[in-house]
Amino acid sequence: MNSTIRIAIQKSGRLSEDSLNLIKECGIQFNNGTGKLKSESSNFPAEFLFLRDDDIPGYVADGVADVGIIGENVLVETGKAVELVHRLGFSKCRLSIAVERAKDYKGVTDLQGISIATSYPRILTQFLEENGVRADIHEISGSVEIAPSIGLASAVCDIVSSGSTLMSNGLKEVEVIFRSEAVLIAHRQLSADRRKTLDQLLFRIKSVQAARNNKYILLNAPKEAVPAIIQVLPGMKSPTVVPLAESGWCSIHSVINENDFWAIIDNLRAAGAQGILVVPIEKMIL
Ligand code: PRT
Ligand code: ZN
Numbered sequence: 559m560n561s562t563i564r565i566a567i568q569k570s571g572r573l574s575e576d577s578l579n580l581i582k583e584c585g586i587q588f589n590n591g592t593g594k595l596k597s598e599s600s601n602f603p604a605e606f607l608f609l610r611d612d613d614i615p616g617y618v619a620d621g622v623a624d625v626g627i628i629g630e631n632v633l634v635e636t637g638k639a640v641e642l643v644h645r646l647g648f649s650k651c652r653l654s655i656a657v658e659r660a661k662d663y664k665g666v667t668d669l670q671g672i673s674i675a676t677s678y679p680r681i682l683t684q685f686l687e688e689n690g691v692r693a694d695i696h697e698i699s700g701s702v703e704i705a706p707s708i709g710l711a712s713a714v715c716d717i718v719s720s721g722s723t724l725m726s727n728g729l730k731e732v733e734v735i736f737r738s739e740a741v742l743i744a745h746r747q748l749s750a751d752r753r754k755t756l757d758q759l760l761f762r763i764k765s766v767q768a769a770r771n772n773k774y775i776l777l778n779a780p781k782e783a784v785p786a787i788i789q790v791l792p793g794m795k796s797p798t799v800v801p802l803a804e805s806g807w808c809s810i811h812s813v814i815n816e817n818d819f820w821a822i823i824d825n826l827r828a829a830g831a832q833g834i835l836v837v838p839i840e841k842m843i844l
Pocket of ligand 2: 611612
């Protein structure tokens, strides 16, 4: 039985760097020298295929690749039958409808009968149908944002991240129709051996993500302040409390979510915490 999984990742583009970093942080080594289309890991049962992102859902659906990393926008647009295994939290963006800035826009019914240029006809059609709007969809493969200025369409439906591309083309975002991030997908009928390898990969990915989202916090406090400080530290059943050499003082260690840190820091200090250290966590096994 072959437990080696083939993992398809984008060859070069917005998903590539974060996909490669994630694989690397999972401790999986391989050589991805320039121009390589395929590579084998030296320490994990995996082979990598470097592809255009649009081809990845099809390859995974057909079983040419077992697993892939892809933007959810592309996955949904291609409509391929694959398993969405896990959200990866990077390459976040949204698919939005935009119209010329000067145009008055009151709501989705304003889209009735107009022409909309997009590379995402499937997701757009579904949005329009759900809203009972009929519009004329112009499918184009790139440079969608210039369509209104060259008279091709009066609105666009495109990927937005910072919004600066829309802005510099004189457009304004009026409807967010889909929110996307990179996702891990898998072939629907993986063999038991390959499923086991995928589970190992997923376990590592979750450990990496948990470590990224959490920080280890250490602080010193007088003994009498410990109960109040423990109250302030969120989500920990039982932080570590160790005595310091100086009598009457101790050190408290805990793990906190990075997003909570700034919200609780003032409360920690008010409760008597001193010498607060916040350090990154390399891996976090859940
Ligand atoms: O060559 P290949 O086919 O593999 O790559 P590609 O050119 O088709 O895709 P690529 O690398 O551009 O994007 C891959 C994925 O990254 C997309 O499918 C999205 O899931 C995600 N992503 C995240 C984005 C963006 N952010 C993004 N900003 N994809 C595209 N953009 C483009 C958008 O099309 C628009 O032109 O950036 C512009 C808007 O950006 P802002 O920041 O100006 O709003
Ligand atoms: Zn593409």
